[in-house]
Amino acid sequence: MVPPTMTQMWATMGSTLASFMFVWAIIRQYCPYELRRFLEKYSLRITGYFYPYIKISIHEFTGDRLKRSEAYAAVEAYLSSNTSKSAKRLKAEMGKDSSNLVLSMDEYERVTDEFHGANVWWVLSKAVSPGRSMSMSYYPEQEKRFYKLTFHKKYREIITGSYLDHVVKQGKEIRVRNRQRKLYTNSPGYKWPSYKQTMWSHIVFEHPATFETMALEPEKKKEIIEDLVTFSKSKDFYARIGKAWKRGYLLYGPPGTGKSTMIAAMANLLSYDVYDLELTAVKDNTELRKLLIETTSKSIIVIEDIDCSLDLTGQRKKKADKGCVEDEIVKASKERIKEPKEEGSSKVTLSGLLNFIDGLWSACGGERLVVFTTNYVEKLDPALIRRGRMDKHIELSYCSFEGFKVLAKNYLKLESHQMFDMIHKLMGETKMTPADVAENLMPKSPQDDPERCLSNFIQALEQLLKEEEEEEEETKKKAEEIKDIDTTKKQTQENKHVEIQNDLGSNRTTSF
Numbered sequence: 147m148v149p150p151t152m153t154q155m156w157a158t159m160g161s162t163l164a165s166f167m168f169v170w171a172i173i174r175q176y177c178p179y180e181l182r183r184f185l186e187k188y189s190l191r192i193t194g195y196f197y198p199y200i201k202i203s204i205h206e207f208t209g210d211r212l213k214r215s216e217a218y219a220a221v222e223a224y225l226s227s228n229t230s231k232s233a234k235r236l237k238a239e240m241g242k243d244s245s246n247l248v249l250s251m252d253e254y255e256r257v258t259d260e261f262h263g264a265n266v267w268w269v270l271s272k273a274v275s276p277g278r279s280m281s282m283s284y285y286p287e288q289e290k291r292f293y294k295l296t297f298h299k300k301y302r303e304i305i306t307g308s309y310l311d312h313v314v315k316q317g318k319e320i321r322v323r324n325r326q327r328k329l330y331t332n333s334p335g336y337k338w339p340s341y342k343q344t345m346w347s348h349i350v351f352e353h354p355a356t357f358e359t360m361a362l363e364p365e366k367k368k369e370i371i372e373d374l375v376t377f378s379k380s381k382d383f384y385a386r387i388g389k390a391w392k393r394g395y396l397l398y399g400p401p402g403t404g405k406s407t408m409i410a411a412m413a414n415l416l417s418y419d420v421y422d423l424e425l426t427a428v429k430d431n432t433e434l435r436k437l438l439i440e441t442t443s444k445s446i447i448v449i450e451d452i453d454c455s456l457d458l459t460g461q462r463k464k465k466a467d468k469g470c471v472e473d474e475i476v477k478a479s480k481e482r483i484k485e486p487k488e489e490g491s492s493k494v495t496l497s498g499l500l501n502f503i504d505g506l507w508s509a510c511g512g513e514r515l516v517v518f519t520t521n522y523v524e525k526l527d528p529a530l531i532r533r534g535r536m537d538k539h540i541e542l543s544y545c546s547f548e549g550f551k552v553l554a555k556n557y558l559k560l561e562s563h564q565m566f567d568m569i570h571k572l573m574g575e576t577k578m579t580p581a582d583v584a585e586n587l588m589p590k591s592p593q594d595d596p597e598r599c600l601s602n603f604i605q606a607l608e609q610l611l612k613e614e615e616e617e618e619e620e621t622k623k624k625a626e627e628i629k630d631i632d633t634t635k636k637q638t639q640e641n642k643h644v645e646i647q648n649d650l651g652s653n654r655t656t657s658f
């Protein structure tokens with residue numbers, strides 16, 4: 147018998163395929179869903195005997211469709227950043243800040259990836275489950291999307307052992323980087339929420355502060371950044387030493403030295419959410435615990451002006467308390483300290499707060515920073531700020547010349563100028579907060595070029611120096627007056643003493 151020619155072979159194969167497609171189309175069109183599933187199942191089993199490839203599916207929704215699968219989301223992020231460059235059909239969606247389009251592979255597109263010499267293929271597919279009626283309800287037709295990973299069976303170990311972990315880890319990191327971060331706050335006077343409502347309200351966190359733009363000595367900045375980055379990478383370390391993965395920071399210093407700015411810079415550095423906890427709006431310790439449980443991993447929990455929020459005897463301070471009077475003067479413009487509506491409803495105690503920091507952390511797990519800020523560190527109870535609770539104490543102080551150089555670069559785009567020497571000298575003799583330096587460097591009119599801003603700043607420094615000298619003179623004068631009064635008092639006392647001695651002496655002589 148003559149073997150078939152190539153053309154004949156192709157023709158036979160083509161017609162077989164066409165017939166198969168035709169039969170399959172008829173089955174899809176007319177067969178009930180259950181029969182179709184049955185045929186699919188057995189055809190897959192038969193081909194499985196000869197087919198050397200393994201397939202893994204990762205579905206978008208699992209179980210009750212309520213929650214999107216984290217694995218699916220991680221694979222999606224991984225593929226959109228790693229392999230979408232090789233995809234030919236892409237879909238575009240708005241990015242997180244609605245300013246750019248994000249591309250990812252489209253349905254049924256196939257992309258390849260390579261891991262330690264193993265080639266794999268990813269396809270985004272979808273299955274359609276038909277609509278069905280159950281009791282009184284009708285469930286419409288549903289599309290179920292899933293990623294299908296295909297690889298040769300000889301790579302089974304490497305793919306299931308490490309490639310999938312690598313994909314999920316990288317995908318999660320990409321998602322954290324790309325996610326829209328949030329600033330949460332607990333609203334004052336908020337009633338205990340009904341089912342599934344959260345106690346936190348949030349807005350999108352878009353603070354532009356970074357460590358780069360912060361006026362801080364370079365070594366200090368480097369140390370803080372390294373501390374934060376080391377913390378964020380220490381999951382295994384914390385697990386090994388049996389400690390909850392959290393770190394406490396105490397930021398202290400005069401108003402306007404960048405405590406709040408640093409919190410924003412921390413959040414931007416690590417891509418964390420921020421929970422700004424208003425302690426005065428928390429009803430009691432139970433509510434405080436509930437608030438904590440609702441926070442998510444990769445977040446910073448902030449309590450600003452901790453000295454005003456809590457009475458160290460255990461009861462929260464009220465707005466007009468004596469201890470906070472000086473803060474009230476300093477912060478007259480701030481409305482942060484709010485009086486609870488009902489009298490006697492303030493029940494958050496120091497021990498409640500300590501439990502908030504220590505007790506529940508261990509149960510919650512996850513990566514969290516807790517940051518306290520204060521203008522008066524000496525007012526705080528040592529128990530609250532001891533190492534282990536507040537692990538790192540950072541003092542933010544008046545602006546140094548190094549700090550000024552950062553601000554001059556940010557505000558005026560100047561890295562050096564002949565006026566800098568003068569500024570260096572004046573800054574060594576004065577105490578100006580970074581907030582004031584920033585305000586003085588800010589152009590106030592279109593005519594304010596960098597030179598003008600610098601000379602305005604010099605004027606402000608000279609004025610401050612004069613005021614400080616006058617104040618010092620005043621203090622000296624007062625000290626001298628007090629000294630004079632003391633000397634006069636002492637002199638009078640001494641004179642009196644001499645008189646008494648003399649009287650006693652003359653009495654003794656008389657008696658002899």
Ligand SMILES: Nc1ncnc2c1ncn2[C@@H]1O[C@H](COP(=O)(O)OP(=O)(O)OP(=O)(O)O)[C@@H](O)[C@H]1O
Nearest residue numbers: 359360361400401402403404405406407580581584
């Ligand atoms: N170290 C700094 N670097 C850059 N800008 C700063 C710095 N410190 C303060 N500023 C500027 O001053 C403004 C006020 O600073 P910030 O609110 O961070 O001060 P604070 O220490 O939190 O003050 P308070 O104790 O009153 O809360 C900021 O908006 C920022 O522009």
Ligand SMILES: [Mg+2]
Nearest residue numbers: 405406450519
């Ligand atoms: Mg602040």
